[in-house]
Amino acid sequence: MPYTLFASANVGQTTIPSKRLPAAILACQKDLQTGLVDLDFPGKPRHHLLFARGELVNVYRGGDKIERVDPGVWSASLNGSSPSASMRALALTPQAVRIVKILLEQTGDTRYVAPVGNELEAQLESWVNHPVPALAHICWPGAEALALFPGAGISPRYTLFVAADQMLHSAGTMMAFYGWKEAYNSAVLFSSEPLTIAWTEYLLHYSFTKLVTQILERFEELTGRIMLNNIIRDVNFTSAAHSWGVLIHPASITDQTIFSSPQAAAEVYSRLIEVIFGYIESVLGVDLLDLLMREAILRLPKSCRDVLKEYLLISVQTN
Numbered sequence: 001m002p003y004t005l006f007a008s009a010n011v012g013q014t015t016i017p018s019k020r021l022p023a024a025i026l027a028c029q030k031d032l033q034t035g036l037v038d039l040d041f042p043g044k045p046r047h048h049l050l051f052a053r054g055e056l057v058n059v060y061r062g063g064d065k066i067e068r069v070d071p072g073v074w075s076a077s078l079n080g081s082s083p084s085a086s087m088r089a090l091a092l093t094p095q096a097v098r099i100v101k102i103l104l105e106q107t108g109d110t111r112y113v114a115p116v117g118n119e120l121e122a123q124l125e126s127w128v129n130h131p132v133p134a135l136a137h138i139c140w141p142g143a144e145a146l147a148l149f150p151g152a153g154i155s156p157r158y159t160l161f162v163a164a165d166q167m168l169h170s171a172g173t174m175m176a177f178y179g180w181k182e183a184y185n186s187a188v189l190f191s192s193e194p195l196t197i198a199w200t201e202y203l204l205h206y207s208f209t210k211l212v213t214q215i216l217e218r219f220e221e222l223t224g225r226i227m228l229n230n231i232i233r234d235v236n237f238t239s240a241a242h243s244w245g246v247l248i249h250p251a252s253i254t255d256q257t258i259f260s261s262p263q264a265a266a267e268v269y270s271r272l273i274e275v276i277f278g279y280i281e282s283v284l285g286v287d288l289l290d291l292l293m294r295e296a297i298l299r300l301p302k303s304c305r306d307v308l309k310e311y312l313l314i315s316v317q318t319n
Contacts, residue, residue: 005036005048005100006090006162008142013088021085028089029054034258035092036100041082047074048104050097052258053245057097060104068105068197071260093169094256096160098205099146101198102135102190112189121178123187129153132303133192133203140182147174151192151301157206192303200262204311207304208269209253211314212276214296216248219280222288225250231279238275244268266311273312 016024021039028037032054039047045062047069059069092100112134114123120138127136128149136147143163147156161168161176168176192199220228232248239246245256246268259265281289294316297305309315 004088005038005103006144008140008144008164009090009162009167010164011088011090013086015084016087017084018082021087024087025049025056029056033089033091034094034097034256036090036097038088040086040088042084044082050101050258052094052097053256055258057258057260058101066104066107092160094258095158096146096169097258098198098202099135099148099158099160102196102202103137103146105196105198106135106190109188109190112191114187114189116185117183118187120184120187124174124177127189128155130189130191133199133301135190137186137188137190138177138184139186140180140184142182143180145174145177147177151303197262200307200311201259201265203303203307204262204265204269205255207300207308208265208273208312209255210300210304211293211296211308212248212273213251213253214299215276215280215292217251218292218295219284220250223283227283231276234279235272235275239272242268244272246272262307262311270312273314 025037028049028051033051034053035051037049037051039049041047047062048060048066049056050058050060056071056074059071059074060066061069112127112130124136124147127134130149130151132151134149134151136145136149138145138147143161145161146159148158150157156172156174159168159170159172159174159177161170161180163180170176192203195203216228216231219231228250232250235246235248239248247254247256257265257268259268277289277293280292284292293314297308297314297316300308305315
């Protein structure tokens with residue numbers, strides 16, 4: 001029996017005739033859904049579909065090893081051989097979709113498995129000190145949770161806790177984990193080394209948002225809020241014109257886009273960075289822009305600097 005993600009969630013399952021499956025997928029798209037859809041076909045591997053604002057961004061096919069399937073050819077791969085499918089949908093935030101991709105791509109990774117019976121709080125605190133970004137996955141009989149650790153002793157960046165009657169998203173607190181009155185069935189840590197595609201996509205997202213936020217903070221210090229607002233207006237106009245779902249705020253960035261690949265993410269982030277850097281250069285000059293960029297990059301962890309260099313061609317000498 002294939003593993004069911006978030007099995008404890010109070011989510012109904014619907015049996016759909018194969019000929020009606022395209023219409024069911026289209027309904028998810030028209031409703032602008034963000035989340036996970038699981039499809040079970042009799043005698044076939046389970047399919048995990050990930051949606052972001054109505055777009056089918058990723059498809060994973062289960063089996064001995066979960067594999068990515070191109071969403072563009074996914075329907076053709078089904079070829080109508082199954083009479084029906086069992087469909088289960090779970091709404092998630094974009095941030096949760098990003099870490100679910102990490103979980104799916106490392107299912108079966110047994111490098112860091114906590115023995116059953118360990119004290120959970122102590123185990124998670126030890127994993128906070130993992131040297132590189134990692135994702136903790138904890139299962140209880142009646143709940144399931146994910147915690148994204150930045151690495152090197154930094155508190156969790158995002159947590160998701162799911163039980164029958166609740167779904168809790170948090171910027172980092174794990175109180176729901178510690179308050180659950182059951183012993184855990186399993187606790188696993190998925191490390192970002194070596195990188196999977198999903199880890200690369202997450203690190204690109206984080207690197208872009210952190211880099212831009214830090215540079216714009218320094219730009220505001222040097223020029224004032226009016227000049228910052230001009231950049232924000234230009235970037236948000238560009239993003240909205242292309243339906244990219246990335247919004248710049250004075251002190252933060254909202255990135256609602258889930259990309260199908262690191263290359264797709266890099267294309268969008270590069271174009272937005274061009275707008276930002278072009279404006280800053282026109283105001284402060286190339287030398288000061290280079291200084292701001294260097295300051296921001298050197299404050300990022302090595303894993304982020306590596307993906308910036310590979311996918312956005314942004315780097316500085318670190319020695």
